Amino acid sequence: xxxxxxxxxxxxxxxxxxxxxxxxxxxxxxxxxxxxxxxxxxxxxxxxxxxxxxxxxxxxxxxxxxxxxxxxxxxxxxxxxxxxxxxxxxxxxxxxxxxxxxxxxxxxxxxxxxxxxxxxxxxxxxxxxxxxxxxxxxxxxxxxxxxxxxxxxxxxxxxxxxxxxxxxxxxxxxxxxxxxxxxxxxxxxxxxxxxxxxxxxxxxxxxxxxxxxxxxxxxxxxxxxxxxxxxxxxxxxxxxxxxxxxxxxxxxxxxxxxxxxxxxxxxxxxxxxxxxxxxxxxxxxxxxxxxxxxxxxxxxxxxxxxxxxxxxxxxxxxxxxxxxxxxxxxxxxxxxxxxxxxxxxxxxxxxxxxxxxxxx
Amino acid sequence: xxxxxxxxxxxxxxxxxxxxxxxxxxxxxxxxxxxxxxxxxxxxxxxxxxxxxxxxxxxxxxxxxxxxxxxxxxxxxxxxxxxxxxxxxxxxxxxxxxxxxxxxxxxxxxxxxxxxxxxxxxxxxxxxxxxxxxxxxxxxxxxxxxxxxxxxxxxxxxx
Numbered sequence: 001x002x003x004x005x006x007x008x009x010x011x012x013x014x015x016x017x018x019x020x021x022x023x024x025x026x027x028x029x030x031x032x033x034x035x036x037x038x039x040x041x042x043x044x045x046x047x048x049x050x051x052x053x054x055x056x057x058x059x060x061x062x063x064x065x066x067x068x069x070x071x072x073x074x075x076x077x078x079x080x081x082x083x084x085x086x087x088x089x090x091x092x093x094x095x096x097x098x099x100x101x102x103x104x105x106x107x108x109x110x111x112x113x114x115x116x117x118x119x120x121x122x123x124x125x126x127x128x129x130x131x132x133x134x135x136x137x138x139x140x141x142x143x144x145x146x147x148x149x150x151x152x153x154x155x156x157x158x159x160x161x162x163x164x165x166x167x168x169x170x171x172x173x174x175x176x177x178x179x180x181x182x183x184x185x186x187x188x189x190x191x192x193x194x195x196x197x198x199x200x201x202x203x204x205x206x207x208x209x210x211x212x213x214x215x216x217x218x219x220x221x222x223x224x225x226x227x228x229x230x231x232x233x234x235x236x237x238x239x240x241x242x243x244x245x246x247x248x249x250x251x252x253x254x255x256x257x258x259x260x261x262x263x264x265x266x267x268x269x270x271x272x273x274x275x276x277x278x279x280x281x282x283x284x285x286x287x288x289x290x291x292x293x294x295x296x297x298x299x300x301x302x303x304x305x306x307x308x309x310x311x312x313x314x315x316x317x318x319x320x321x322x323x324x325x326x327x328x329x330x331x332x333x334x335x336x337x338x339x340x341x342x343x344x345x346x347x348x349x350x351x352x353x354x355x356x357x358x359x360x
Numbered sequence: 361x362x363x364x365x366x367x368x369x370x371x372x373x374x375x376x377x378x379x380x381x382x383x384x385x386x387x388x389x390x391x392x393x394x395x396x397x398x399x400x401x402x403x404x405x406x407x408x409x410x411x412x413x414x415x416x417x418x419x420x421x422x423x424x425x426x427x428x429x430x431x432x433x434x435x436x437x438x439x440x441x442x443x444x445x446x447x448x449x450x451x452x453x454x455x456x457x458x459x460x461x462x463x464x465x466x467x468x469x470x471x472x473x474x475x476x477x478x479x480x481x482x483x484x485x486x487x488x489x490x491x492x493x494x495x496x497x498x499x500x501x502x503x504x505x506x507x508x509x510x511x512x513x514x515x516x517x518x519x
Contacts, residue, residue, distance in 0.1 A: 038485035046496055081385035211413045211459035224412075229434045230387065293385045294428075294436050296414065305414045305430065322415035322463070330462050359485060 003031070006341070010039045014345050016113065017355035021332075021348075028341050033333045041359040048319040053079055053153060053288055056316065061147050063321065064357045066106050069098045070299040071321075072151040077232055078295040078308040079153050082288050089276040091155030092234045097271045098138070098150055099233075099297075100264040104175070105134040106300035107261045110352045111182070114254060117349040118195040123186065130178045133171050140167060155281025160272075168272050176265045183258045196251035200335045200347035203248060210331050214302020214324045216351050219256045220248035226298040238270050250350035257352075287314060299324055301352055323357035363389050363435040366408035373404045388436030390428075395441050395450050398429075402439070402453050405431055413453075416463035418471045420498045425471060429453070443473065452477040470496035 004025050010018040018039035024032045044063055048056050060075050061068040073095055080087060108131035115123035135145045142148035142158055150156050186192045202212070207220045217224055225242040227235040243259040245252040290312040296305050302324035311317040328351040335347050367381055367389045374397050382390045393401050410433040417428040425443040427450065430436060443450060452475040453460050464475045465484040472494040475481070483490065493500055 036484075038483070038487070041485045043495060043502070046500075046502060050502065208411050209458050211411075211457065213412075230432075232386075291384070292390075294388050294414075294430055294438060295386050296432065296436075303414065303432075307415070307417045307428065307430070309419065318417070318419040320415060320417040320419070326462055327459065330459060 002026075008344065008348075010036075014117065014348065015355075017353070019353070019355045021336075021344075023336065023341070023344060025341060030336050030339050030341060030344065033336045035329060035332060037329070037355070037359055039359070040356050044360045045319055045321060049315055049317065052286075052314045053316065054286070056319070057151060057153070058149060060321075061149065063323070063360055064354055065146050066109060066354055067102055067299045067301070067304075067357070068147050069095075069102045069150065070297055070304055072149075073099060073233070074295055074297040074304055074306045075308070075319075076151045076153050077297070078293045078306050079288060080284070081293045081295065082291050082308065082310055083153070083284055085154050085282065085284055087155050088279045088282060089234065090159075090278050091280040093271050093275050094156045094158065094160060094280060095151065096233050096235065096238075097160075097268060098142070098148060100267045100271070101134050101138055103264040103300045104261050104268075105131055105138070106352075107257045107264075108134070108179075110257065110349075111254065114250075114346070114349040117345040118192070120192065120195075123182070123192075126178075126182060130175060130182070133175050133178075137168060137171055140164060152281055152284075154284035155279070157281065159280050160275065165272050165275070168268065172265055172268055176262065179258060179261050179265065183255070183262070186258075187255060192254075193251060195343075195346055196254060196350070197247075197249055199250045199339065199343050200253075200350050201249050202331055202335060204246075206331065206334065207248075210327065212302075212327045212331060214299070214328075215253055215257050215260060216328050216331075217302065218242065218244050219252040221246040224303075226296050226303050230296065232295070232297055237274070238267055240267050240270075250346055253350055253352075287312070288316075301325060301354060301357075302327065321360055323354070323360070325354045325358040329353065329358055362408075362433050363387070363410065363431075363437040366405060366410055366437055367391055369408055370401055370404050374401060384438075386436065388438060390438045390440055392440045392442075395443060398439070398441060398453065399451055399456070402429070402456050405437065405439075406456065409433065410437060411457075413457050413460055413463075416460060416467055418467040418473060418496070420471070425473060427467070427473070448472060449474045449476060451475070452479075454479055470494060472497070 006023045008021040010020045020036040022034040060071045063071050108127045112124045112127035139145050142150045202220050204221045207217045207222050223244050240263050245256050288310045292309040294307045305322040307320035309318040380392045410431045412432045414430040414432045419426050423445045425448050427441045429439040467473045469486050
């Protein structure tokens with residue numbers, strides 16, 4: 001059979017962000033693929049060394065257009081650890097609220113992208129319609145739909161008032177209903193199963209060997225969640241479950257993410273019901289004492305890792321960022337191998353890539 | 361708990377003294393080892409049940425390079441290695457942890473660290489025809505460094 005090589009990307013209707021795949025085919029079967037990153041590499045780690053700790057909060061939020069808040073949360077908690085600051089409880093709760101809203105928004109966005117890639121346009125429209133609810137809440141709280149600029153070193157710079165809380169109560173209830181409806185409609189849907197089951201399989205061994213994190217790891221049976229295993233902010237005071245599935249294919253990843261969305265809604269409700277009183281932030285000194293810190297948080301796509309080293313000046317001496325997308329990208333050539341060309345789009349969408357995060 | 365045990369085991373296996381182990385915030389243990397000990401240290405860590413490598417951080421301190429291998433299992437465990445600036449060479453850990461490939465490739469092109477045995481030593485993030493040196497090294501400048509704020513404004517006006 002004749003062999004051909006098909007370039008997918010850097011610009012391709014299938015991809016929402018630039019990434020290059022060179023897929024080798026034998027007939028319709030994928031025999032190998034080469035991955036190339038860097039089309040949205042902005043050198044954020046280098047730029048961060050030339051900006052002050054406060055300027056960096058806004059730089060770091062621009063790493064990603066979907067999970068901007070978790071980046072600034074991880075960064076701020078690293079710097080707060082260097083400063084030995086005790087952030088007020090209310091500030092931490094508002095941070096967590098935004099984190100969980102962002103998780104809902106990210107998972108619904110992803111579900112829409114997957115649905116569109118496998119040809120279920122109705123599901124795409126439902127998922128994105130429901131995502132608007134979260135975006136509106138976030139806009140109401142922070143003024144921004146995706147970039148919130150809520151975090152400051154020492155807490156947050158927005159406060160929640162009564163009208164925010166009642167808006168959240170109402171909308172979260174409605175959202176919970178709608179997400180359950182989505183789950184009900186796709187769980188037993190035969191065309192959805194046909195397009196996603198046994199596609200993009202990853203075994204538990206592969207997950208461990210490639211150090212994969214987040215929903216992709218949990219869909220293959222690895223029980224890992226930074227929020228539960230090494231609680232940051234105030235996650236140890238909240239009650240939630242970490243869904244785990246064992247099938248390891250795109251179907252498991254989809255169902256798992258919807259369950260996670262439901263858990264995130266549950267967390268949001270808990271947060272607003274138990275919101276402590278008091279200030280939302282404390283004043284942080286501008287100069288950060290010398291030291292180093294490695295901090296982790298659970299982004300919508302899994303563990304995000306920050307390493308900050310301070311030499312006592314006003315800029316960080318080194319800021320290392322490892323995003324969860326980088327861990328899933330490395331598994332893609334293995335997942336694509338021996339698959340049909342028509343399934344490539346499902347697999348690429350199924351791992352939930354955020355190329356801007358991966359490139360930084 | 362887990363990481364402390366692993367740290368003690370590493371200290372025994374590698375014959376390190378007490379000063380090599382340091383606590384840093386967020387329940388993270390940092391262990392300083394030499395570059396010859398890396399593979400043995402990684403094997404010992406894997407045997408202790410810590411298989412998740414979060415990242416490899418490379419940085420320049422004074423004139424040398426510092427590599428940090430951040431492991432995690434409910435708590436952090438970082439292996440720190442100092443590399444000489446003139447000869448930044450180290451064994452690749454990809455045969456033990458395939459997931460380290462992208463981290464090593466990134467450190468290779470951004471800092472110029474040579475990883476011996478890296479399976480796929482081609483550019484990952486930088487363009488194929490990149491000729492600008494190793495961008496993350498301290499002496500490499502960005503456009504932001506090169507021109508003062510006023511210059512930038514003037515450039516904006518003239519163009």
